[in-house]
Amino acid sequence: MAPLIEEVRSLVRSRLSDVEGVVALRRTTQGTAPYLFGSADEVGELVLAPRYPLATIVSLLQKRYTEAVLGVVARACDVRALVEMAKRAQVFPDRLWIVAVSCTADEAQECHCAQPAPQIDGLLNAVVLGEAVAGAQPNPLVAQYNDMPLEERREFWRQQFVKCIKCYGCRNICPECFCEACALENPLWVEPGVLAPPFPTFHLIRAMHMASRCVACRQCELTCPAHIPLTVLYDLIRRDVADLLGYEPGSDIKSVPPLSLDLTDAPLRKH
């Protein structure tokens, strides 16, 4: 059997004429970055790592070109991000062909990923390549944290958050952070020009806004220059959303996000 990457490249090549282009990673002498593949002779440069938030690129292109049909080569976390963004009108799955690629057991372990096999139920135009592997062991830091008494937990976050240099990288790289007006740029909540950011509100505002959105892609933690273990925070947010609201972001395109308010059928009160 051909190696996975060759399988992906040959599938992309064969379908390139059906779409406007395929969003995927391209490795050149400049390094690896997201790219819109348009011609077959470039596809030899298509690679699968390192991961970038490709759902954000799809969103950018789909909003600019409102008719175009695009392809994307996505990992399981990219698929979850696309699903969650679709529910909030940031991407449009009816104009998207998804080549979902399973992560290997090693890749899953590196991310402590619970769901490294792409879930494409309900996505009409999607295929999965690669062998599905089971979820990896969770981040041991989460269990350590859970064993701490309350005061110790507070101290844990104090020591982590004081390292923050307010680069906003966690927000910038997050596929689910797409609000045009961000609470973290509002001087009411975050005083400009002051380090460290207000404890614990700065990080908890973002964490609260990620409830029912975070798809555990780990991009925030990977891009944090202060090495704050953000997936511990977001694992806990995801756990609470699952326990309290029975919702798992990115798992099912049909389920409605519990914290989103839909006013379509709301009665209009006459004054």
Add this chain to the structure above:
Amino acid sequence: MKYQNVLTTCPYCGVGCGLFLQVLDGELVGVLPAKEHPVSQGRLCIKGWNAASFVNHPDRLRVPMIRRDGQLREASWDEALDLIAERLTAVKAECGPDGIGFLVSAKCTNEENYLLQKLARVAIGTNNVDHCARL
């Protein structure tokens, strides 16, 4: 539809973090950290994340400006360079070479900084060369 990323070095300080400029149909639309860059390894500070914002900013200085009678006015490069040469020569004649200081910058390349210190030491004759990274 053409979307690509162009590798460059953050212009803001001397660390030299690697970043990609996102280009959509020839228009600069954003920044992504370069994950394989040996210096920054996919991480940026707030300046790097915003390194694209000045490129098309309306306040960006695009032509030399000369202040005359309290008013800044656009000038040609020839006019600006003539004025600089004239003033440097006049100050040097009046105060000597050490009446002039040169400030180089972390935002410039090593080669540009080298050229400026060469101008200071050889053309003007002073060791008054300093750098914003010392602040």
